[in-house]
Every structure is written in structure tokens, then in C-alpha cells.
Amino acid sequence: MIAVSSGRWRLLAGHLVLPWIQIIFLIDAVGRGLDYSYPPGTSTLTLATVExxxxxxxxxxxxxxxxxxxxxxxxxxxxxxxxxxxxxLGALLTGLGGSLFLAVMDRLWWEGFRTGLTLMCVGATHFALAYAITKSNRMWRWSDAPASR
Structure with a gap:
């Protein structure tokens, strides 16, 4: 349950987790960015249309x-x-995920749809984080997290 308390988005009975969600998804983005930056002999035949x-x-x-x-x-x-x-990040990951998702639509039982769907959800989360920062009209910092106090 999401509750708005004193101008901050709080999840699960008052625990401030939005910064931690952002950190986790940033780690994923950096890992994916590094993976794409140094591909080990990637053949373009294995890439989805957008890629x-x-x-x-x-x-x-x-x-x-x-x-x-x-x-x-x-x-x-x-x-x-x-x-x-x-x-x-939202645009890139949603676009890449959508392309991967559509690439498997013609396969029997949508074999392999999880990767594209996961990337679209991660991209949507980045859009949601951008929206949260915009709506709060202030920067919540990672140092606001309870564990860092």
C-alpha cells in the first residue's frame, strides 16, 4: 500500500523505499549498459529489430x-x-523491451517473452521514478533512506 506522508512517497507502512528502488534499477541499467558496450562478438542476427x-x-x-x-x-x-x-533510461529500456517482446509474438506459446516484458516493466519503472521526482517538486536524495541515517 502506498501512502503519501509529509511530501514523500512511502511504501509498506512508512518505510522509505523509493530511493532503494531507484538504486536497484540503476545498478541494472549500469550492468546492461556495460554488457551492451563490450559485447563478445555479437552477431546482429541475434538482436531484436530496435537493437x-x-x-x-x-x-x-x-x-x-x-x-x-x-x-x-x-x-x-x-x-x-x-x-x-x-x-x-525509461525510453531506451521500454523500446528495447518492446522490440524483444514483439520479436517472440509469432513463436508458439510466446517462447522467451519474459525478457522483453521484464525490460518494458523496468523502463516503466524509470518513467514512474521521473514522474515521482517531478510531482514532489524537490529532490529526494539517497541519503533520505532510513538505513543511511
């Missing part, structure tokens, strides 16, 4: 730029920079 639109390294660099924007916005406390980074 084939540009060299795979470009996708990795774009994901890393989005993650860097979020971290920079957190460190210098400029919400707009974090919002831009979250929107970049």
Missing part, C-alpha cells in the same frame, strides 16, 4: 549516459538532471 537500428555499443553508451545523468542529478541535487536521466 539492430544502431550498433550495440551505442545502446550501451546511451544507457550509461542515462544512468550517469541520474547519479549526477542526485549528487549535485538538481532534480531536472535526474528526471532527464530517468526518462532516457
Amino acid at each position: 539492430q537500428a544502431a550498433p550495440i555499443q551505442w545502446w550501451g553508451i546511451a544507457i550509461l549516459v542515462g544512468a550517469l545523468c541520474v547519479v549526477t542529478g542526485q549528487l549535485i541535487t538538481i532534480p531536472t538532471v535526474s528526471i532527464v536521466g530517468e526518462v532516457i
Whole structure:
């Protein structure tokens, strides 16, 4: 259950988890960005339609730029920079996930749909984080998390 308390989004009876959700998804984005940036001899035949639109390294660099924007916005406390980074990550991951999801639609029983669906959900979460920062009109920082006090 989500409850709004004193201008912060709180989940599960008052535990501030939004920063932790953001950190977990940023770790995923950095890992994916590094994985795409240094592919071990990737054949374009194994890539989905959207991934084939540009060299795979470009996708990795774009994901890393989005993650860097979020971290920079957190460190210098400029919400707009974090919002831009979250929107970049949301757009990239939702687009890549949607492409992967559509690539398996013609297979029997949608074999392998989990990866695309997961990426679309992760991308949607980045959009939700951008929205949360925008609506609060202030930057909640990772240091606001209870464990860091």
C-alpha cells in the first residue's frame, strides 16, 4: 500500500523505499549498459529489430549516459538532471523491451517473452521514478533512506 506522508512517497507502512528502488534499477541499467558496450562478438542476427537500428555499443553508451545523468542529478541535487536521466533510461529500456517482446509474438506459446516484458516493466519503472521526482517538486536524495541515517 502506498501512502503519501509529509511530501514523500512511502511504501509498506512508512518505510522509505523509493530511493532503494531507484538504486536497484540503476545498478541494472549500469550492468546492461556495460554488457551492451563490450559485447563478445555479437552477431546482429541475434538482436531484436530496435537493437539492430544502431550498433550495440551505442545502446550501451546511451544507457550509461542515462544512468550517469541520474547519479549526477542526485549528487549535485538538481532534480531536472535526474528526471532527464530517468526518462532516457525509461525510453531506451521500454523500446528495447518492446522490440524483444514483439520479436517472440509469432513463436508458439510466446517462447522467451519474459525478457522483453521484464525490460518494458523496468523502463516503466524509470518513467514512474521521473514522474515521482517531478510531482514532489524537490529532490529526494539517497541519503533520505532510513538505513543511511
